[in-house]
Amino acid sequence: MTDLATTNILVAGIGGQGVMTAAEILAQTALAQGYDVKKTEVAGMAQRGGVVTSHVRFGEKVNSPAIPDGEADLIIGFEPAESARWLEQLKPGGVMLVNQNIQVPPIVNIGLFDYPDDPVASIVERGVEVHAFNATKIAQKIGNIRLVNTVMLGASSTHLPFSADILKEAIMARFRARKPKLVGINEQAFLAGQEAAAAS
Amino acid sequence: MDQSISAASDEAISNRAFMSGNEAVARGAYDAGCKVAAAYPGTPSTEILEYTSQYKDMYSEWSVNEKVSLEVAIGASLAGSRAFCAMKHVGLNVASDALMTQTLVGVKGGLVIAVADDVGLSSSQNEQDSRFWGRFAHIPVLEPADSQETYDMVKYAFDLSEQFNTPVLLRMTTRVCHVKSVITSGNRVNKESLGFVKEQTRLVMTPANAKHRIPFMHQREATMRDFSNSECPLNTITPGTDTRIGYVTSGPAFLHVSESFPDAPVFKMGLSFPLPTEKIREFAATVDQLVVVEEIEPLVETELKAAGIKVIGKDILPLQGELAPNILRPAIAELLGEPIPQDLPEKRSGISVEVALPSLADDLFPRPPTMCVACPHLGIYYTLSKVKNTIISGDIGCYTLGSGHPWNAMDTCICMGASMGVALGLDKGRAPSDDNKSILAVIGDSTFMHMGMQGLLDITYNKGNVTILLLDNRAVGMTGGQENPGTGHNIHGEETQRIDFPKLCEALGVNPERIHQVNPYEMPTLFKAIRKEVKINEPSVIITNQPCVLVDYYKNKPSFEVIDDKCTGCTNCLDVGCPAIMVTRRETVTKPNGSTKELAFVRIESAVCTGCDLCPKTCGPDAILPIEGFTRD
Ligand SMILES: Cc1ncc(C[n+]2csc(CCOP(=O)(O)OP(=O)(O)O)c2C)c(N)n1
Ligand code: SF4
Ligand code: SF4
Ligand code: SF4
Numbered sequence: 081m082t083d084l085a086t087t088n089i090l091v092a093g094i095g096g097q098g099v100m101t102a103a104e105i106l107a108q109t110a111l112a113q114g115y116d117v118k119k120t121e122v123a124g125m126a127q128r129g130g131v132v133t134s135h136v137r138f139g140e141k142v143n144s145p146a147i148p149d150g151e152a153d154l155i156i157g158f159e160p161a162e163s164a165r166w167l168e169q170l171k172p173g174g175v176m177l178v179n180q181n182i183q184v185p186p187i188v189n190i191g192l193f194d195y196p197d198d199p200v201a202s203i204v205e206r207g208v209e210v211h212a213f214n215a216t217k218i219a220q221k222i223g224n225i226r227l228v229n230t231v232m233l234g235a236s237s238t239h240l241p242f243s244a245d246i247l248k249e250a251i252m253a254r255f256r257a258r259k260p261k262l263v264g265i266n267e268q269a270f271l272a273g274q275e276a277a278a279a280s
Numbered sequence: 281m282d283q284s285i286s287a288a289s290d291e292a293i294s295n296r297a298f299m300s301g302n303e304a305v306a307r308g309a310y311d312a313g314c315k316v317a318a319a320y321p322g323t324p325s326t327e328i329l330e331y332t333s334q335y336k337d338m339y340s341e342w343s344v345n346e347k348v349s350l351e352v353a354i355g356a357s358l359a360g361s362r363a364f365c366a367m368k369h370v371g372l373n374v375a376s377d378a379l380m381t382q383t384l385v386g387v388k389g390g391l392v393i394a395v396a397d398d399v400g401l402s403s404s405q406n407e408q409d410s411r412f413w414g415r416f417a418h419i420p421v422l423e424p425a426d427s428q429e430t431y432d433m434v435k436y437a438f439d440l441s442e443q444f445n446t447p448v449l450l451r452m453t454t455r456v457c458h459v460k461s462v463i464t465s466g467n468r469v470n471k472e473s474l475g476f477v478k479e480q481t482r483l484v485m486t487p488a489n490a491k492h493r494i495p496f497m498h499q500r501e502a503t504m505r506d507f508s509n510s511e512c513p514l515n516t517i518t519p520g521t522d523t524r525i526g527y528v529t530s531g532p533a534f535l536h537v538s539e540s541f542p543d544a545p546v547f548k549m550g551l552s553f554p555l556p557t558e559k560i561r562e563f564a565a566t567v568d569q570l571v572v573v574e575e576i577e578p579l580v581e582t583e584l585k586a587a588g589i590k591v592i593g594k595d596i597l598p599l600q601g602e603l604a605p606n607i608l609r610p611a612i613a614e615l616l617g618e619p620i621p622q623d624l625p626e627k628r629s630g631i632s633v634e635v636a637l638p639s640l641a642d643d644l645f646p647r648p649p650t651m652c653v654a655c656p657h658l659g660i661y662y663t664l665s666k667v668k669n670t671i672i673s674g675d676i677g678c679y680t681l682g683s684g685h686p687w688n689a690m691d692t693c694i695c696m697g698a699s700m701g702v703a704l705g706l707d708k709g710r711a712p713s714d715d716n717k718s719i720l721a722v723i724g725d726s727t728f729m730h731m732g733m734q735g736l737l738d739i740t741y742n743k744g745n746v747t748i749l750l751l752d753n754r755a756v757g758m759t760g761g762q763e764n765p766g767t768g769h770n771i772h773g774e775e776t777q778r779i780d781f782p783k784l785c786e787a788l789g790v791n792p793e794r795i796h797q798v799n800p801y802e803m804p805t806l807f808k809a810i811r812k813e814v815k816i817n818e819p820s821v822i823i824t825n826q827p828c829v830l831v832d833y834y835k836n837k838p839s840f841e842v843i844d845d846k847c848t849g850c851t852n853c854l855d856v857g858c859p860a861i862m863v864t865r866r867e868t869v870t871k872p873n874g875s876t877k878e879l880a881f882v883r884i885e886s887a888v889c890t891g892c893d894l895c896p897k898t899c900g901p902d903a904i905l906p907i908e909g910f911t912r913d
Contacts (some may be wrong), residue, residue, distance in 0.1 A: 095649065107460065111298050118426070121300060121458040122402070129650030129859055144539035145426075145459040145532070148605040150636055161644055168639040185647050189863045190686045190854050191880065193645030202640055225887065 086139030087241050088147040092166050093158025094183055095128045098229040102156065103134035105233060106240075109250040110138035113242050118145040129185065131162065154239050156232055159183050160212070164199035167206065175209045177235045177277060179228065181216035211235060213276035219269060224262075227269040234273025244274065295464045301456035304427040304463055305394050306331030308434030309364045310338055312390070313471030316356035317341075318349035320730065321759040322368030323403040324457035325396035329366060330762075333771045337468075342763060342771045345696075345730040346371030350378045350393065357391040358483065360474030362438050366394040369408050370695065374731070376413070379447065381485050383417040384493035386445035386500075388474055390438035399453040399575050400602050405676060405695060407600055409576035410451050414553035418501045421449045421553040422514065423531040424456055428463040433514070433550065444504055451552075453575060455532040455602060505554035514550025515559055524616060526567030528560055528580060528591070533573045533603045540605040541612065555580060557587045564589055571596075571612070573603050651681050653860045654892035656753050656826040659800040660722075661687035662856050662898070663807045664749075667814070670718050671706055673746075675699035675732070677724035678757040678828075686855050690722060699723045700735020704744040718747060718814035725752040725766040729779070733788060739819045740789030747813045748821045751800075752781055753828040761830035785821045794820035801826060801894050829890065837891030838910035842883050846903035849879030853895040853904065860889040886910070 089106060093099040100121060107119040115138035122132050135147045149169060155176045157163025163178045170176060178200055188195050196202065200212045215235070219227035230251060237244035248270050255263045299307065305328050309317060317340045319329040333340040339356075343349035346367040356363035367375060372395050379393070395413070398404040414421035422437055424430040430452065437448040481489050508515060520526075522543040529537050530549040537546055547563045549556065564570045572581040572593040581593030596611045597603060610620045651657055661682040664672065674680060674690035675698060683690035692702055703721035710717070723732045728750055739746050756762040763769045768778030782795050794813065798806050806824070813820035827834055844864075853861055867879045884895075886907060896904040 094647065104460075108298065111296075111462065117298065117460075117462060119298075119460045120455075121460060128652060129647075131647045142461075144535045144605060145455060145461070146536075146602070146604050148539065162647070164640045165644055166641075167637050168641065170637050172635040172637060184862055185645070186650055186854075186857055186859050186861075187648065187685060188645055189861065189880075189882075190851075190857075191863075191866075191878065192685060195645065196643070199640075199644075206637055208637065 086137055086142055087154075088152045088171075089136040089154045089156065089236075090147055090152040090166055090169055091134045091136065091156045091158075092162050093132055094162060094185075095122075095130050095132045097132070097158045097183075098226070099132045099134055099158055102158075102229050102233055103136050105229075105251060105254065106136045106236070106247075107138070109242070109247050110136070112250065113246065115139060116142050118142045120145050131165065133166065154236060156236055158215075158228070158232065160199040161196060164196070164203055167203055167208070170208065173209075175211070175239050176203055177232065177239070178203075178210060178212040179215040179232060180212050181214050181228075211277040211280045213280045215273065215276070218272050218276060222265055222268050222272065224265060227265060230266045230269040231273035231276070234270035235277035237270070237274055238277065296462050297465060298460050299427045299431075299463050300327065300458060300460045301424070301427050301430045301452055302327040302458070303331045304430040304465075305366065305434050305450070305452070306335075307465050308431040309392065309438075310335045311431075311466055311468050312435040312438040313362050313469045314338060314364045314392075314438065315361035315389070315471070315473065316353060317364045317366070318343045318352040319366040320344065320346045320349055320371060321756055321762045322346075322371050322396075323759060324398060324454040325366050325368045325371075325394065325452070326759045326762070327457075328394060329771065332364075340771050344765060346375040347378055350375040350382075353391060353393070354378060354382050357387045357389045359389070359476050361389040362391075362471050363389055364392050364394070367396070368404065369395060369397045369410050370404065370406065371395070372410055372413055373408075374696075376417075379413065379417050379419075381490070382447055383419055384485060384490055384497055385482060386496070387441050387447060388477070389471070390441035391447045392434060392437045392441060392450055393447060394434070394450040394452060396452045396454070396457050397576070399455065402454055405693070407576060409579065410449065411553060411579050412577070414449055414451075415579070417447075418497050419447050419449055420444070420504055420551060421451050422550060423451045423552050424550070425530075425532050425534045425548075426456065426459065427461045429550070430456060431463050431465055436514070444500055444507075446500055446504075451531065453532055459532075501554060505557075508551050508554045508556040509558045512551050512556070515556045516548050516550070517563060518546040518548065520545035523567045525569050525571050525612065526563060527571050527573055528563070528584070529573040530580075531575065533575050536602070536604050536608055537573050540608045549580070552580065555583050557584065557589070560584060561587070561589055564591075569615075571615070573597065573608065575603055576600065648684065649681065650859050651678060651857065652829050653858055653888045654829050654890040654894065655858075656800045656824060656828065657682065657751060658856050658858055659803050659806065659894050660749060660751060660824060661689045662894075663803050663810065664689035664720070664722075665855065666807065667718075667810055669716055670720055670814070671714070673699045673703035673706060673719065673721040675721070675723040675727050676758070677727050677751075679722060679724055679751055682722065686857050695731075696727050697723070697731025697735055699727075700732050700739060700746075700748070703746040703748070704735070704739045704742065707744050707746055708742075719745065720810075720814065721746055721748045723748065723750055724757070725750065725754070725781070726756040726764045729765055733784070736785065736790070736819075736821075737788045744819055745817050746819050747810065748819065749810075750781060750785070750821055750823045752823055752825055755828040755831055757828045757830065761828060767831075781823050785823070790819055790821050794818055795823070796821070797823045797825050799826055800824040801892060803894070803897055834890075836912065837893070838906045839886040839889040839891050840884050840893070840896060840904050841886060841907045843903050843905060844881070844883075846901050847881050848901055848903070849881045850900065851878075851880045852898040852900070853882060854880065856895045856898055858895055860885045861895060
């Protein structure tokens with residue numbers, strides 16, 4: 081265990097995007113490091129297409145499973161507007177990672193609401209450390225849109241209280257056990273995410 | 281009885297598992313030697329039975345509704361086995377008829393009912409406090425805060441049930457069911473079934489027999505109250521140095537209190553009914569003021585006040601939603617006469633207001649849940665939105681989303697099965713001004729079998745003029761696609777008899793000529809069927825018959841694309857409501873008569889379009905075509 085203070089990570093996106101899986105991998109990795117961990121899940125189909133968040137908290141002892149307002153150390157946003165939606169949850173000095181791939185909901189398509197011009201700009205304006213990049217395009221380039229998750233985790237890996245390699249190894253182990261064929265491209269995706277976050 | 285409720289957490293770290301509260305209940309029931317588990321799905325409790333069904337040496341079933349699930353558990357208990365059922369909060373309303381009399385009978389094998397309150401209404405039609413049932417039915421209520429406690433308490437609940445001869449209620453909330461935390465579990469104990477023993481005076485609840493059970497029930501409650509006040513290991517005090525306020529709390533609210541006020545003394549009720557009033561009275565004497573932090577209703581607060589203990593509760597805390605730190609901290613600061621955190625330079629936990637990040641959420645569009653791409657309900661609601669002069673009595677399921685945009689094709693929704701009776705009432709109570717209106721009811725397959733069938737019988741028996749759309753999508757879509765008697769498979773996916781809906785409706789009194797099966801993707805056929813049936817003064821049932829896209833056997837076809845040159849921007853396809861259809865650009869045109877029209881040109885997200893061929897049917901200029909040579913990765 082490297083750090084005793086509670087680390088709070090908010091993973092935000094849309095139902096069906098893999099928010100839960102990313103949160104689960106972070107939680108499992110922290111668990112393997114010996115931390116006490118709590119993670120909220122939004123289960124069931126009720127949130128399909130709707131706003132989804134998962135709170136991952138780890139430290140020596142975690143009480144409330146919900147991250148108190150304004151105490152998230154890291155927000156991993158799977159979509160630009162869904163990242164902006166949770167800005168208030170971020171601790172001053174916290175870091176925000178954003179997948180720039182926009183997902184327009186039906187409610188905007190049918191003309192009832194507008195999608196903001198540039199959600200990320202409104203976050204940057206507040207002086208927040210933001211790393212925004214198109215994780216979906218990166219995943220597509222590597223060959224599978226489902227790699228978005230690993231790209232985002234790669235991006236997060238240098239903002240955690242444990243080393244990036246620990247997270248990387250946890251992901252690789254998961255794939256070695258379940259889908260060994262996908263180990264190679266996931267490693268690629270992880271490193272690409274790391275690079276994209278560093279470069280943005 | 282196991283007196284060391286949390287001792288498990290001290291065990292070897294290698295035995296640790298990371299489990300949700302739902303998985304922990306299942307594991308706890310299994311380890312307690314439970315033989316029979318039954319449930320009807322419902323958020324946030326659904327996954328409990330999905331987990332129990334993975335244990336091979338324990339019987340699990342999806343019941344058709346919660347009342348049946350409790351009755352199955354009661355039967356198993358009377359057979360002498362440990363038995364369990366799980367439901368969401370509103371499920372216990374349905375099951376309550378059985379509960380209110382079973383409390384007189386008591387149990388043979390331990391009987392535990394897990395009930396999950398959707399505190400904060402993440403996915404329910406109301407927010408209600410199941411702790412009331414403990415008072416109403418005179419049965420104990422246990423309230424775990426996290427997965428370890430859930431696991432320990434469910435095992436303990438079986439012991440309590442047998443010790444006191446009572447059904448036991450395990451009250452969970454969304455924050456317990458859907459939070460994963462670290463737990464250490466043990467192994468399954470083997471509980472031999474005691475066998476059924478005939479005992480009519482106790483098991484046959486006629487007035488004469490029931491009368492004699494009432495004193496037993498009250499005596500049992502009195503004994504349990506003594507227990508709650510004495511050796512019960514679940515009611516504990518966490519000492520604290522800041523004695524200005526002592527907290528009385530239970531369930532996940534305990535965790536929020538510990539997070540918010542780490543130095544305060546806290547009385548935690550694991551067994552919150554019968555209330556450990558005397559223990560709390562002693563605790564009250566050690567602090568300046570007592571604050572009750574309970575989620576939803578002021579039950580404990582009212583009972584403590586009645587016992588003459590001075591407490592503060594709902595005067596400063598809300599009557600709905602989670603009592604998370606962002607609610608607790610300012611309320612307590614105000615009570616103590618301290619500056620309220622929000623107004624301080626030191627906002628929240630040490631964050632100053634000058635640097636705290638603002639909310640951008642208020643300026644953003646909302647993102648409510650949507651129906652899936654290609655959902656069979658889309659064509660139904662597109663069609664319903666085009667039928668004029670209707671009153672549509674709705675029901676609960678994915679199809680409740682039809683009340684929203686772009687369809688606006690549902691006018692009422694209360695509880696499962698209500699679409700039937702409400703439609704009949706709308707018909708019988710109609711005003712002369714509504715004489716030209718057609719009354720329709722929309723109900724899903726699972727909802728129909730849960731509570732809708734009796735309503736249909738009432739419609740046919742009383743000659744209602746209602747046109748019913750029975751949406752048979754071969755799944756309980758809303759909760760994740762579980763099996764039901766309409767799918768022909770049981771909880772393990774094994775084949776069983778599949779209910780025949782046309783025959784069922786006929787048996788319930790619908791004229792066979794008024795029963796139709798329609799493919800909901802064939803919108804013109806559906807439209808004609810509805811138009812025809814609403815004109816006939818007789819109950820009709822239109823059964824749609826295409827599966828939810830979540831079922832394993834759902835087949836994708838090549839995706840469609842929009843040929844940009846052909847698209848006129850008419851927006852018809854957007855009225856289908858398929859989330860795969862995206863607007864690329866908007867234009868405002870002025871017609872010759874001077875009026876303006878908003879055009880929206882579209883494209884289809886080919887990666888998610890399943891090729892269901894629904895939206896092309898709304899496109900006049902045939903601009904939506906299958907992608908030639910399309911392959912999926
Ligand atoms: C008494 C009660 N039990 C359970 C629920 C949760 N619930 C709401 S709708 C539903 C099932 C819907 O299935 P179906 O009628 O087949 O419609 P679908 O979602 O498949 O369209 C469930 C389980 C509830 N709201 N009330
Ligand atoms: S889960 Fe099934 S029924 Fe529900 S919206 Fe999706 S496709 Fe439709
Ligand atoms: S219905 Fe056809 S023409 Fe109209 S917007 Fe859709 S694709 Fe374009
Ligand atoms: S064909 Fe049209 S309605 Fe069907 S999935 Fe594709 S975009 Fe959606």
